[in-house]
Amino acid sequence: MPRFDNQTVLVTGGTGGQGASHVRAFHAEGANVVIGDIDAERGAALAAELGTRAHFIRLDVTDESSWCAAVLAAESAFGALNVLVNNAGVQNPPAPIEKTDQATWSRILDINLTGTFLGIKVAAPALRRAGGGAIVNIASTMSLGGTAHYAPYVASKWAVRGLTRTAALELGRDNIRVNTIHPGVIATSFIHEPAVGATVAIADFYSPEPFAIPRLGEPTDVSRLLLFLTSSDASFITGSEYVIDGGLLLGPALQTEAA
Numbered sequence: 001m002p003r004f005d006n007q008t009v010l011v012t013g014g015t016g017g018q019g020a021s022h023v024r025a026f027h028a029e030g031a032n033v034v035i036g037d038i039d040a041e042r043g044a045a046l047a048a049e050l051g052t053r054a055h056f057i058r059l060d061v062t063d064e065s066s067w068c069a070a071v072l073a074a075e076s077a078f079g080a081l082n083v084l085v086n087n088a089g090v091q092n093p094p095a096p097i098e099k100t101d102q103a104t105w106s107r108i109l110d111i112n113l114t115g116t117f118l119g120i121k122v123a124a125p126a127l128r129r130a131g132g133g134a135i136v137n138i139a140s141t142m143s144l145g146g147t148a149h150y151a152p153y154v155a156s157k158w159a160v161r162g163l164t165r166t167a168a169l170e171l172g173r174d175n176i177r178v179n180t181i182h183p184g185v186i187a188t189s190f191i192h193e194p195a196v197g198a199t200v201a202i203a204d205f206y207s208p209e210p211f212a213i214p215r216l217g218e219p220t221d222v223s224r225l226l227l228f229l230t231s232s233d234a235s236f237i238t239g240s241e242y243v244i245d246g247g248l249l250l251g252p253a254l255q256t257e258a259a
């Protein structure tokens with residue numbers, strides 16, 4: 001039997017590079033999928049492509065009323081909500097802290113951090129009504145160190161770690177598990193297209209050749225980990241952080257010739 005039969009999963013940023021991969025992966029495993037995103041055109045197209053068991057709702061993660069409508073839509077369409085994936089996220093245009101304006105700082109924090117907070121807040125009662133469930137917050141390897149010129153993004157993703165641990169403590173007794181995934185460099189428009197207000201993309205600076213597994217990550221790499229973490233196979237895992245980066249954080253795998 002598919003792992004997610006009779007389960008309903010809400011994926012935010014569900015039309016993006018990784019989000020759409022997650023949506024497809026859950027759907028292929030039997031789940032009802034609710035695609036939440038601000039991009040209505042891509043959302044409608046993805047829902048139409050998947051057909052039954054797929055529903056798109058325009059969700060702006062920074063808006064609590066938008067969250068309430070999305071959770072209500074999931075329960076109305078499919079009877080319950082079992083899994084929430086807080087995947088929506090944006091990067092800042094690269095700039096040193098001294099040249100980062102407050103509006104940029106606030107926008108990144110609003111989407112990446114407040115969006116995740118609101119998702120947990122609004123979805124938790126629905127997961128409880130379903131008898132329990134799982135939440136996965138997508139952070140980043142950038143939430144495990146510093147990255148020059150990405151202060152808003154780094155700070156927002158570090159904060160998601162603290163939020164995740166706190167939510168895990170608050171919700172564990174209700175059979176709701178909360179974990180983070182820290183992707184490394186994943187081949188989506190996120191790295192191939194400049195952030196809003198920027199002229200260069202991350203991929204322009206990044207070469208995977210020196211790293212242990214010398215390729216970019218694929219969205220499906222992350223989807224497979226996500227499916228494990230939200231499945232019953234992971235029923236004793238909560239408040240944990242999963243790095244999926246092909247060894248990026250290990251540092252360069254440059255080797256010298258043996259003497």
Ligand SMILES: NC(=O)c1ccc[n+]([C@@H]2O[C@H](COP(=O)([O-])OP(=O)(O)OC[C@H]3O[C@@H](n4cnc5c(N)ncnc54)[C@H](O)[C@@H]3O)[C@@H](O)[C@H]2O)c1
Pocket residue numbers: 012013014015016017018019036037038039059060061062087088089090091111138139140141182183184185186187188189190191
């Ligand atoms: N691609 C990478 O290398 C990488 C690495 C580490 C972490 N991440 C994280 O993975 C997640 C997915 O990124 P991706 O690579 O798929 O990027 P992406 O740009 O393809 O997707 C991001 C999605 O979020 C949506 N979105 C933006 N603002 C929103 C809002 N206010 N409400 C709802 N949806 C909104 C966008 O429409 C888009 O569909 C993000 O949280 C990102 O920070 C990405």
